[in-house]
Every structure is written in C-alpha cells, then in structure tokens.
Amino acid sequence: xxxxxSVLDRYLGPLNGPHTMGRGVAFWVGFVIVVAVLASxxxxxxxxxxxxxxNFLISGFLALSLSLLWGYCGVLSLGQAAFHGIGGxxxxxxxxxxxxxxxxxxxxxxxxxxxxVIFAAIIGGIMFFARLRxxxxxxxxxxxxxxxxxxxxxxADPSYTxxxxxxxGMNGLRPASVEDPxxxxxxxxxxxxxxxxDGRRPAFFxxxxxxxxxxxxxLRCLVxxxxxxxxxxxxxxPNRTETFGYDVRLIQLxxxxxxxxIAGLSGVLYTAWGTYxxxxxxxxxxxxxxxxxxxxxxxxxxGAAIAGAIVLEWVSLRxxxxxxxxxxxxxxxxVGVMLIAPNGLGIxxxxxxxxxxxxxxxxVRAR
Amino acid sequence: MSAVTEKSTAAGxxxxxxxxxxxxxxxxxxxxxxxxxxxxxxxxxxxPNGAGKSTLFKLxxxxxxxxxxxxALDGHDVTRLAPHLRARRGLAIKxxxxxxxxxxxxxxNLFIPLRRHHRPRxxxxxxxxxxxxxxxxxxxxxxxxxxxxxxQQWLAIGMSMAVDPKVLLLDEPTAGMSPEETRQxxxxxxxxxxxxxxxxxxxxxxxxxxxxxxxxxxxxYGKVFAQGAFADIERDEDVHRIYLGKI
Amino acid sequence: xxxAAEVFSYAYQYFDNIGFLILSASGLIIIFGMMGVxxxxxxxxxxxxxxxxxxxxxxxxxxxxxxxxxxxxxxVAGMILERxxxxxxxxxxxxxxxxxxxxxxxxxxxxxxVFGPTILNVPTPFGNFPVSGxxxxxxxxxxxxxxxxIVATVWAVFTxxxxxxxxxxxxxxxxxxxxxxxxxxxxYVLTFGIGAAMGxxxxxxxxxxxxxxxxxxxxxxxxxxxxxxxxxxxxxITGLLSSVMALAGVQTAVNNLVNVYVGYVAMMGAAFxxxxxxxxxxxxxxxxxxxxxERNGRxxxx
Numbered sequence: 001x002x003x004x005x006s007v008l009d010r011y012l013g014p015l016n017g018p019h020t021m022g023r024g025v026a027f028w029v030g031f032v033i034v035v036a037v038l039a040s041x042x043x044x045x046x047x048x049x050x051x052x053x054x055n056f057l058i059s060g061f062l063a064l065s066l067s068l069l070w071g072y073c074g075v076l077s078l079g080q081a082a083f084h085g086i087g088g089x090x091x092x093x094x095x096x097x098x099x100x101x102x103x104x105x106x107x108x109x110x111x112x113x114x115x116x117v118i119f120a121a122i123i124g125g126i127m128f129f130a131r132l133r134x135x136x137x138x139x140x141x142x143x144x145x146x147x148x149x150x151x152x153x154x155x156a157d158p159s160y161t162x163x164x165x166x167x168x169g170m171n172g173l174r175p176a177s178v179e180d181p182x183x184x185x186x187x188x189x190x191x192x193x194x195x196x197x198d199g200r201r202p203a204f205f206x207x208x209x210x211x212x213x214x215x216x217x218x219l220r221c222l223v224x225x226x227x228x229x230x231x232x233x234x235x236x237x238p239n240r241t242e243t244f245g246y247d248v249r250l251i252q253l254x255x256x257x258x259x260x261x262i263a264g265l266s267g268v269l270y271t272a273w274g275t276y277x278x279x280x281x282x283x284x285x286x287x288x289x290x291x292x293x294x295x296x297x298x299x300x301x302x303g304a305a306i307a308g309a310i311v312l313e314w315v316s317l318r319x320x321x322x323x324x325x326x327x328x329x330x331x332x333x334x335v336g337v338m339l340i341a342p343n344g345l346g347i348x349x350x351x352x353x354x355x356x357x358x359x360x361x362x363x364v365r366a367r
Numbered sequence: 368m369s370a371v372t373e374k375s376t377a378a379g380x381x382x383x384x385x386x387x388x389x390x391x392x393x394x395x396x397x398x399x400x401x402x403x404x405x406x407x408x409x410x411x412x413x414x415p416n417g418a419g420k421s422t423l424f425k426l427x428x429x430x431x432x433x434x435x436x437x438x439a440l441d442g443h444d445v446t447r448l449a450p451h452l453r454a455r456r457g458l459a460i461k462x463x464x465x466x467x468x469x470x471x472x473x474x475x476n477l478f479i480p481l482r483r484h485h486r487p488r489x490x491x492x493x494x495x496x497x498x499x500x501x502x503x504x505x506x507x508x509x510x511x512x513x514x515x516x517x518x519q520q521w522l523a524i525g526m527s528m529a530v531d532p533k534v535l536l537l538d539e540p541t542a543g544m545s546p547e548e549t550r551q552x553x554x555x556x557x558x559x560x561x562x563x564x565x566x567x568x569x570x571x572x573x574x575x576x577x578x579x580x581x582x583x584x585x586x587x588y589g590k591v592f593a594q595g596a597f598a599d600i601e602r603d604e605d606v607h608r609i610y611l612g613k614i
Numbered sequence: 615x616x617x618a619a620e621v622f623s624y625a626y627q628y629f630d631n632i633g634f635l636i637l638s639a640s641g642l643i644i645i646f647g648m649m650g651v652x653x654x655x656x657x658x659x660x661x662x663x664x665x666x667x668x669x670x671x672x673x674x675x676x677x678x679x680x681x682x683x684x685x686x687x688x689x690v691a692g693m694i695l696e697r698x699x700x701x702x703x704x705x706x707x708x709x710x711x712x713x714x715x716x717x718x719x720x721x722x723x724x725x726x727x728v729f730g731p732t733i734l735n736v737p738t739p740f741g742n743f744p745v746s747g748x749x750x751x752x753x754x755x756x757x758x759x760x761x762x763x764i765v766a767t768v769w770a771v772f773t774x775x776x777x778x779x780x781x782x783x784x785x786x787x788x789x790x791x792x793x794x795x796x797x798x799x800x801x802y803v804l805t806f807g808i809g810a811a812m813g814x815x816x817x818x819x820x821x822x823x824x825x826x827x828x829x830x831x832x833x834x835x836x837x838x839x840x841x842x843x844x845x846x847x848x849x850x851i852t853g854l855l856s857s858v859m860a861l862a863g864v865q866t867a868v869n870n871l872v873n874v875y876v877g878y879v880a881m882m883g884a885a886f887x888x889x890x891x892x893x894x895x896x897x898x899x900x901x902x903x904x905x906x907x908e909r910n911g912r913x914x915x916x
Contacts, residue, residue: 018475076708078715130890135652135707136843140889143836143882154875226482233479236468243428243466244480244530245454284832288719295712324726331719335699338713 015217017224019072019232021301021350026357038209042202054205054273056313057212061266063293063309064219064302069259071299072223074235075252076134079141080263081286082148083116087264088271088281089152090115092173092183096165099181104189109268116264117257124256128249142287149282172278173271186272199273208269212306215262219302222258231255285327292334297346304346380439381406381534381565382427382458387436389422389589396422398589399436404534409556409566411576411597414586415610420569421463423586424536428460429453441533457533461523461540463569467511473498474507476522480529493529500558501525502551517548524552528559535559537568541575553578577601585610622745624866626754631862633758637819638834639841639854640764641812646842647850648785648805651700651710655718656838657831659810661725663688663817664826668734677739677822684818685811692810693803701802718835726828734826757819764812769851771808781805840885846895853897860896861885 016023022031042050062084070076091112095105123144127137156169164180165173175182185204186197197204222228230251233241238248271277280286289312297308312330319326341348380403389397397419404410412420425431427438429450437446445453468476477494485493498504501521511519524540540556541549553575560566570576576583576597583600585593593606600606642656653659663684670680695717703710740752772778783791784801792798817830824830841861845853864884869877892899 018472070708074708076711078711126890130893132889132893135711136889136893138708138711139652139836139839139843140886143840146836147879147882150875150878226478226487229475229478229482232471232475233468236471237466239430239450240466240468241479242449242451243430243454243460244526245451245483246479247449247451288715291712291715324723327719328723328727331716331723334716335713335720338709338716339699339702342709 014221014224016220017228019223019228020220021303021347021354024357035209035213039206042205047200050202050205051200051273052317054199054208055270056310057205057208058266058269058273059289059293059309059313060212060306061215061262061269062290063297063305064215065259065262065266066290066294067297067299067302067305068219068223068231068262069255070294071301071305072228072235073231073252073255074134074238075256076138077141077256077259078138078291079143079145079287080259080290082141082145082282083120083260083263084267084270084286085145085148085152085277085279085281086116086119087112087267088277089173089267090264091268091271092277093162093165095184096173096175096180097163099184099187100164102189104187104194105184105272106189109186109188112268112271113261113264116260116267120257120260121253124253124260128252128256131249142284145282145287146284149279152279152282168278170279172276183271183275183277185275186269197272199275204273208273211265211269215265216302216306219262223302289330292330294344296333296337296344298344298348298350300343301347301350304344304350307346308344379405379407381441382567383439384426385437385439387423387426387438388434389419389426389431390434391422395589397426397433400590402584402591404565404567405582407560407563407565409560409568409579409581411579411581411583412567412569412586413571413573413576413583413600413610414592418586419589420586421538422589424460424462424538424567424569427453427536428458454530454532458536459527459530459532459534460536461527461538463538463542467519467523467526469512470510472508472510473503473514473522476511476526477529480526483530497525497529500555516543517545520544521552521555524555528564532564534565534567537566539569539571541570541572546574549575550578573601619745619748623748623750624870626750627869628862628866629758630754631865632858633754633761634820635837635841635858635862636761636765636854637757637816639838639845639858640761640768641809641814641816642835642838643842643845643850643854644768644812645806645809647853648781648809649704649802650707651704652707652714652839652842653700653809654711654715654835655695655721656809656813657833657835658718658721659688659692659813659831660817660820660834661722661826661828661831662691663814664821664824664830665725665729665734666814667818667821668736668826671736672734677736681815681818684821685815688814688817689807689811692813693807695810696803696806700806704802718831722828722831729828731827734821736822736826738822751823753822757823760819764815765851765854768808768812772850777801777804840882844885844888844895846892846897846899849897849901852900853895856896856900860888 022028038053041053045053062080065083066077066080069080091105091108094111095108098107099105127140132140152167153170155167156171158166160167160169161176164176166176168174173183185199186207188195188197197207223231230241230246233244233246234248234251242248267277267281293309293312294305296312297306298304312333316326316330319329337345382404384400384402387397387400387402388395400419400423402423412423414420422431426433429445429448433446437444439445440453440456440458443456445456448456468479474494477497478490481490481493481497494507495504498506501524503518503521503525506514506518511522514522520540520543524537527535527537537556541552544552549572556566556568556579568579580597583595583597584591585600585606587609592609593600593603638660641659642653645651645653645656666684666687667677667680670683671677675683699713699717700710703713738751738753740756742749742751744750772781780791780796781801781804783794784796784798788798791801841854841857844861845857861881861884865877865881868880888896
C-alpha cells in the first residue's frame with residue numbers, strides 16, 4: 001500500500017497519517033469533488049439556500065474545534081459554544097468601535113480570534129494546572145458558558161456600553177447611538193484595497209468555504225505531526241505519556257487554546273454572516289448542538305466532525321419546518337448513535353468503506 | 368533483620384533515597400527507607416506481596432508523593448519534581464499494570480516515546496531496530512490490544528527503553544510470560560545494561576532473578592530486609608522464612 | 615427588634631438555600647458517589663417529578679402523597695434509563711456525560727411536545743408566619759427539614775440494610791462482589807433508581823414553590839453538579855453537608871450584599887476556588903484529616 005501512494009505521499013505527506021481517515025487516491029479525489037460541488041452551489045441554488053449553507057459551514061468550524069479538543073486530546077468541553085459567543089461579541093464590539101475610523105474590520109477579525117484564546121489560556125491554565133478531572137472540566141465549561149449567558153442577558157440597561165457598542169441584553173449587540181455605525185459584515189482592507197464580504201452574497205460563501213478547507217487541511221497537518229501523536233497519547237493515557245517526559249498539562253492547555261481560536265473564528269464568521277450576536281449563543285442548546293454534531297459525525301476524525309455538523313444542521317433546518325421536534329430528534333439521534341456506533345457514524349461508515357476498498361483491491365490482485 | 372546486609376555506598380549511586388516514607392491510610396508502605404541503586408548495575412528487588420516494592424517505584428517516578436524523606440537522582444534532589452521532569456532527567460518506568468496505548472498501533476505506541484530524542488524522519492528506522500530487539504519485527508501496523516500478553520509486555524518495556532533512559536525501572540516485566548519469553552527478556556535486559564543503562568527490576572519469578580544473578584534487595588514491610596548478591600540472598604534462612612520458602 | 619429580624623431573615627435564607635441545594639444534589643450525589651456517573655438528565659428527572667406532583671395534585675391527591683408519587687415515577691423512569699442506555703457507559707466517564715445529556719434533551723423536548731410550553735402551578739401549602747413585621751413561608755422550613763430527613767434516610771439505607779452493604783461492596787469492587795454472589799446488575803439498577811427517585815421527590819417538592827415547564831430541570835443540573843463535586847466522592851454524606859453549608863453561606867451573604875445574579879456567580883466562583891484547592895472535593899480532605907488525626911492519636915498513646 002505504502003509504495004502505491006508514494007507520489008501522493010510526496011505532495012500530501014504532512015496531510016496524511018494515522019490520525020485522519022482517508023489517505024489514498026480515492027479519498028483525495030472524493031475530497032476535491034465534494035469541495036468542487038460545494039463551490040458550484042451558488043451557480044444554480046437559490047440565494048436563500050446559499051445563505052443557510054454558509055451558516056452550516058460556519059458550524060463546521062465549531063465542530064472542528066471540539067473534534068480536536070475532545071476527539072484527539074480527550075478533553076471534553078460541554079461549553080465550547082462559549083468561545084464561539086466570546087469571539088462573536090469581541091468581533092462585534094471592536095467592529096462597532098473601529099469601523100468609522102478604519103473603514104474595515106481587520107482588527108475586529110483578529111480580536112474575535114485572539115480574545116477567546118486569551119480567555120481559554122486563563123481558564124484552561126487554572127483548570128489543567130490544578131489537574132481537575134476530565135468530567136469536572138467538561139461541566140465547568142458548561143457552567144462558565146451559562147454564566148456568561150446569564151450576564152449578557154441582563155445587560156439591557158443602557159449603562160452597558162463599551163464605546164460605540166451597546167451590549168443590549170436579550171436583544172443582542174447593537175450600536176450605542178444613532179451616530180454609531182451598524183454592525184458590519186466582514187470588510188478586509190489592505191492599503192487601498194478593500195474587500196467586502198456581505199453575509200448574504202456568494203462571495204461570503206466562497207470565503208467561508210475556502211477558510212474551512214484551509215483550517216481543515218491545516219489541522220490535518222497538525223494532528224498527523226508529532227504534536228498529533230502527543231495529543232493522542234494524552235487522550236489514551238495521560239499518566240503514561242507523562243512518564244515519557246511530556247508535560248501533559250501544557251499539551252492540553254495548548255490544544256484548548258487552539259480549539260478556542262477556531263471556535264472564536266466561527267463566532268466571528270457567524271456575527272459577520274448575520275450582522276447579529278445575542279446571548280442565546282451561550283445557552284444549553286448551542287452547546288449541546290456542538291457535542292451532538294461531533295459525537296454523531298465522529299469525534300476522532302476532523303472530516304467526520306465537519307460532515308456531522310453540516311448534515312445535522314441541514315436535518316435541523318428540515319425538521320424546523322415540521323414543528324418543535326428538531327431537538328427531540330437530534331437528542332434521539334445522539335443517544336442512538338452512541339449506543340450503536342460509539343465512535344460516530346462518520347467513522348463507522350469510513351471504516352466500512354476502507355475495508356470494502358481493501359477487499360476490492362485484494363480481489364483485483366487475486367485475479 | 369537478616370544476616371546478609373551490606374552497607375549501601377553513596378558513591379556511584381544513581382538513585383538514592385534517605386528516610387523515605389510513604390503512609391497510605393495508616394499503613395506504612397515504605398518505612399524510613401535508605402536505599403541506593405548504583406550507576407550501571409542491574410538491581411533486583413524482591414519481597415512478599417505488600418512489601419512496598421511497587422510503591423517504591425511510584426515514589427521514584429513521582430506518581431506518588433512521599434510522606435517523608437528524600438529521593439535523589441544522579442545527585443540532584445528530585446523529591447518535589449513532577450513525573451515528566453524526572454523523566455527528562457533520565458528516569459523511565461514500566462509499571463506493573465500493562466501500560467501501553469491499547470487502541471493504537473505498535474508504531475504509534477513507539478512514536479510517542481521515541482519522539483523525545485529523535486526527529487520524526489529518524490523514527491521509522493529506530494522503531495524497526497527496537498522492534499527487532501524486542502522480537503516484534505513487522506508488527507508496526509498492528510493494534511496493540513490484539514497482540515499477545517507477552518508481546519504487550521515487551522512493547523511496554525520497549526516504550527520505556529525508547530526514551531533512552533539512564534535508569535530503567537521495570538515492575539514485574541515477565542508477569543504472564545512463558546519460560547522461553549522470560550529468558551529472552553533477561554537477555555534483552557542484559558544487552559541494554561551493557562549499553563550503559565542502569566536497571567532496577569521488581570520480580571516474583573525466582574528463576575528469572577537467578578538467571579540475572581545480580582545484586583538483590585529483599586524488601587519487607589517497607590524496609591530493607593536483606594541486600595547482597597543473589598546467591599547469598601538465596602542461601603539466607605531469614606529470607607526463606609519471610610519469602611522464598613513460600614514459593 | 616430590627617436587628618433580631620435581620621438575623622432571623624439571614625438564618626432563614628441560609629437554611630432555605632441549604633435545603634434547596636441538598637434536595638437538588640442528593641439524587642445526583644448518590645449516582646455519582648456510588649457509581650461514578652454524572653447524570654446530566656438529573657434535572658429532567660426532577661422535572662418529571664414536578665409534573666407528576668402537579669397533575670396528581672390537580673387530580674385531587676393531597677400534596678404529600680403527590681410528592682411520593684413523584685418519587686416513584688421518577689425512580690421508575692430512572693431505572694428504565696439505566697437498563698436501556700446508561701448501563702452501557704459505566705466505564706466511560708465522558709461518554710456517559712454526553713449520552714445522559716442527550717437523554718435530558720430528549721426528555722425535556724418530549725415533554726414540550728406532549729404538554730406544550732404552558733406553565734403549571736401548585737399553590738404553596740402551610741402559609742406564613744411573622745417575625746417582627748416580616749413574613750416568612752413555613753413551607754421553606756418544611757423543605758429544609760425534608761432535605762435533612764432524606765439525607766438521614768439514605769444514610770440509614772446504605773448503612774444498615776442488606777441492600778446497602780451489597781451496594782457499597784459493589785461500588786468498592788464490582789468483580790469481587792459479583793464473585794461473592796451479589797447481584798451487581800440489580801444493585802446498579804436499584805441505586806440508580808434511588809438516585810432518580812430522590813431527584814423526583816426534590817422536583818415534586820420544588821413544584822409547590824416554583825412554576826413548572828418542560829425546562830424546569832435545566833437550571834438544576836449544573837447547580838446539583840457543583841454541589842456534588844465540591845463535596846467530593848470520598849464520603850457522600852459529609853461531602854454533601856459540608857458542600858451545601860459552604861456554598862449556601864456564600865450565596866446567602868452575596869445575595870444580600872449585592873444581588874441574586876452576583877450571589878449565584880459568587881457561589882459558582884466559590885465552587886471553582888474550592889475545587890482548585892481540593893480537586894477531589896471537601897469530603898476527601900476531611901477523610902484525609904480524620905486518618906491523620908487518628909494516626910497521631912495512636913502514635914501518642916503508643
């Protein structure tokens with residue numbers, strides 16, 4: 001097998017490894033086809049569908065962040081949406097304040113990624129260095145998310161303004177006064193060049209798709225590098241890994257911060273997509289959704305987690321038309337999948353395909 | 368106290384404890400122990416169940432914190448150091464419980480410790496060498512949980528060897544092995560020792576300890592009961608009374 | 615007189631908060647302390663209890679009996695969940711967390727679908743009593759008393775009955791208990807059922823003071839969890855009591871000094887802080903101290 005893929009390995013070496021499914025020609029051809037099909041959607045799909053699909057892709061980032069943290073390093077957080085919300089608010093607050101002066105949202109974009117990381121470094125540093133047990137970390141992160149949500153919900157009082165940004169309680173972030181700008185979509189400025197990406201337009205969809213592919217491929221390199229082996233070592237047996245001379249706490253803290261950055265990025269994109277961010281993003285529902293996507297898709301594979309997010313977001317949207325059953329069905333899917341395919345549907349299906357593929361090759365060779 | 372005792376010499380000691388004590392819920396698992404492993408030796412530790420042997424290794428590695436006393440590694444006090452920092456000073460351990468990553472492949476299992484001192488592109492070659500030494504050639508892609516018990520034991524030893532330690536602590540390396548596998552394990556250990564690694568080994572298999580025929584310590588109730596060449600230990604009546612006679 | 619009323623008001627709130635936390639956490643702590651599983655659907659079991667109480671009450675059943683129905687109903691629901699789902703996840707802590715969270719979502723959404731978002735109410739019994747001009751509800755004191763009674767009952771069950779002995783043996787070493795002829799399968803079901811029933815009783819009792827909706831349970835799970843982990847698993851009873859005394863103290867004080875939200879945050883903050891100092895909870899710290907004192911005592915006499 002290894003020889004057959006030698007050409008592929010020369011170019012895709014860092015992307016392939018034991019920690020991601022799919023490393024053969026068939027997988028990469030399929031990958032290119034899926035991305036190409038997605039990229040062609042704006043050509044023939046309704047605008048409404050493209051807008052929704054942009055949102056599904058944004059969910060893909062959040063799924064990636066939890067897959068990395070939980071699936072690879074074994075650190076479960078039930079409050080991963082908190083970083084999404086913090087990123088979204090950070091983007092919004094900075095954008096409202098600087099947009100008039102700068103004319104772009106470069107700094108806001110950066111802040112939306114950096115501030116969740118700073119927050120993660122502080123809270124993660126405390127939790128990991130106190131050697132809290134995994135279950136405690138999982139639920140404490142949920143509690144943190146709920147507390148931030150409760151705080152944000154009671155900021156309807158006009159005194160809760162940060163410069164030109166008014167937190168606005170249940171109504172979400174908005175300008176502090178009529179002179180202040182509205183919450184902008186992504187607008188990148190570089191010297192004279194200004195690129196505006198309106199959340200309602202195909203350009204935004206292409207940008208999100210490109211960024212998702214880039215983050216996915218980047219994380220593939222990461223998890224198949226030495227760092228990926230350390231992550232997996234921490235997941236499988238942290239005590240044993242420590243006896244080899246690795247500081248497990250630092251490895252966990254590092255991956256916690258990377259996951260926060262990716263979740264923050266999804267928050268930035270979400271806020272820019274809807275020019276809207278409100279405290280419901282910190283509640284139980286968004287947090288449990290992330291866990292469902294990743295657990296059902298397959299936490300131990302980045303691609304399976306993204307697929308889980310996109311497919312289940314589509315299912316939710318479909319079910320929403322049928323009345324209030326979306327969450328009930330999603331809960332049932334989660335419990336059912338955990339019982340039948342504990343590693344997630346994506347990984348179970350992937351294993352079947354690989355075995356079938358291997359058998360087919362063996363059969364062809366035998367002829 | 369047995370008649371066979373020799374004064375443990377501080378000179379040349381690579382691991383040394385002073386008045387080391389560990390109390391679990393009122394039980395003195397290790398009791399004021401002064402003990403030394405000399406640089407370059409293979410040192411066997413034997414004794415009845417509950418003598419504190421495994422606890423001693425956990426104290427060496429920093430998995431347990433001592434109630435009192437000190438531990439020095441290569442002349443430096445490491446009593447308060449975290450396990451990973453002791454590992455970086457050249458200590459490696461194979462615990463009594465099987466400590467391999469059950470759900471990963473053999474290659475993944477060895478990659479993690481090998482990466483401590485090797486660049487990624489050197490690892491496949493080092494891994495193959497190590498596997499040849501452990502009689503596990505061509506198992507790279509197998510899931511460790513599918514290997515036989517003896518093979519998993521060797522892999523666990525190999526993982527500890529892979530960090531190129533100065534001192535290797537092996538807690539019951541031959542548990543569950545056939546006599547032939549046990550002999551091979553002794554051969555691997557001697558080979559490793561000749562390349563300069565100090566080894567301390569806890570064992571219950573007297574044939575194995577006799578085969579190694581090296582300096583031996585008998586622990587009893589967390590104290591040194593007897594110490595010396597294995598041949599002398601084996602002849603000692605007190606040691607027979609508390610331990611060997613039972614086998 | 616003013617000062618006396620003030621002191622009484624503080625004490626009243628303190629005991630009210632203690633009773634509230636004990637009732638919220640007691641079922642969860644049994645399941646966590648004995649079985650090592652954190653049941654994220656605990657709040658939903660309480661919600662089931664609350665609904666049963668409300669429906670029974672409106673059907674003419676006296677309130678105390680309605681609460682007992684709640685305990686039975688939630689206990690049965692808990693045992694069904696254990697058999698169908700939770701038993702598959704005993705050795706996988708994080709997976710059990712996720713799967714029980716999924717169950718909680720299913721239960722609350724199922725209730726929403728069947729009963730709709732309408733809010734049920736049951737009048738609070740027993741009326742009020744005055745202390746120098748202020749009125750206090752008697753039922754709150756009943757809650758506190760019931761909380762203590764529940765803790766005492768559970769302690770007695772696990773200490774004195776054959777079931778309790780078997781349960782403790784099973785939790786200590788399941789394989790050994792199994793070899794000794796204990797039916798560990800039944801022990802797990804029953805222990806889970808008892809934990810769930812306690813949740814149901816708590817939910818039923820809260821139903822008499824709070825409004826009931828399908829989302830009744832959502833806020834209780836994190837609260838119960840915080841109480842449980844601060845207490846730790848070394849000793850269920852001392853853990854629970856020390857934990858609620860500490861947390862209710864912080865909550866009561868900050869509630870009165872600032873406001874309810876800050877009081878809640880302060881309690882969570884205190885829980886976080888205690889966990890950083892004692893990562894395995896207060897009860898383990900107390901157990902360690904007890905052992906140390908015993909040893910010192912023995913050393914002195916020897």
